């Protein structure tokens with residue numbers, strides 16, 4: 249709250265002053281108190297100690313590479329292969345090769361395909377050459393469409409995928425790119441994803457580019473995270489971010505052909521916003537306030553609010569209201585960017601520059617930062633003994649409450665979380 253308030257006051261001091269002065273004597277006193285407390289950086293920040301303790305216990309904003317949850321197919325999973333085997337099959341920086349070829353079934357016209365057979369495939373040194381000209385970093389939460397909760401948050405670093413696509417010199421009949429990684433040389437184990445080529449060539453709005461990623465939180469991408477090189481698609485669920493990538497196929501196919509589509513997944517669905525709890529007192533004392541914390545995934549539609557609602561289970565639920573839109577929700581506090589980033593960064597220093605971060609201050613230019621994560625906290629007034637259900641939800645930047653605007657499960661998790669609380 250401190251830094252957020254400082255920044256707010258710096259940006260809006262004239263307006264804020266006018267507002268409080270407009271309220272007369274009481275207003276100008278309030279202004280004076282607000283301004284001096286912002287300078288002192290505290291007075292207004294006094295939170296309930298119980299809530300402060302819950303906030304202090306929150307997970308770090310960035311996740312250490314090894315602490316990401318792993319979602320990898322393959323028998324055996326490619327990252328579990330012995331080092332010699334990894335070297336043999338191109339899963340090390342020394343032996344990695346990326347081919348860029350035309351789709352024989354729906355050919356795109358390429359002047360200069362990159363193939364292992366011709367000795368023209370891209371190697372890691374070639375990728376680093378491209379990185380000298382154009383290195384991209386962005387913050388992103390990796391979330392599996394099927395699991396729903398984030399697997400980890402990182403600063404992903406790489407080269408725009410388009411820089412490599414252009415090396416193949418496509419000239420015509422290119423509508424889609426599909427790509428896969430090492431799969432134990434067994435076609436049945438190929439896990440493929442795809443993108444419209446327009447998304448690769450151009451970045452809509454303030455989205456970062458699709459990248460060939462080789463670093464995470466400033467360190468080489470580990471084998472488990474998909475190293476030496478994986479694709480990372482900023483606004484997509486995890487299945488678009490193919491690990492151990494070895495081949496791009498440029499195609500004239502006009503529709504998605506992702507492996508993930510086979511299990512009824514909506515493969516064109518971008519990341520949704522949703523809230524979840526982290527700390528909830530499962531058993532509490534009557535009439536004592538309840539300290540609650542949680543996180544929210546910030547999807548492409550942003551997050552303008554996080555709200556909570558504690559419902560007495562002995563009372564009826566709102567009628568004909570599947571998404572509880574008429575319930576008495578209250579706003580939680582969205583916490584400012586963290587004081588410490590975590591994620592195993594040396595000296596906790598972010599690598600620079602990062603897209604959508606201010607290089608001077610190392611702070612995100614927008615908060616809540618899209619495609620990443622925020623934390624929130626709420627202190628709910630005490631309640632009489634009984635059984636209760638706590639629910640939380642996000643409101644996006646357009647004012648649309650979770651689980652809308654896209655409530656279907658197979659386009660990604662957005663269901664409203666509910667947690668039981670017993671008050672005795």
Ligand SMILES: Nc1nc2c(c(=O)[nH]1)N[C@H]1C(S)=C(S)[C@@H](COP(=O)(O)O)O[C@H]1N2
Nearest residue numbers: 318319320321392399429486487489490491
């Ligand atoms: N080659 C390959 N890439 C893959 C997968 C896979 O099984 N094989 N799983 C995908 C899925 S479904 C998800 S959710 C993410 C998970 O990334 P993580 O294991 O780094 O957390 O990787 C994606 N990339």
Ligand SMILES: [Mo]
Nearest residue numbers: 392393486487
């Ligand atoms: Mo996934």
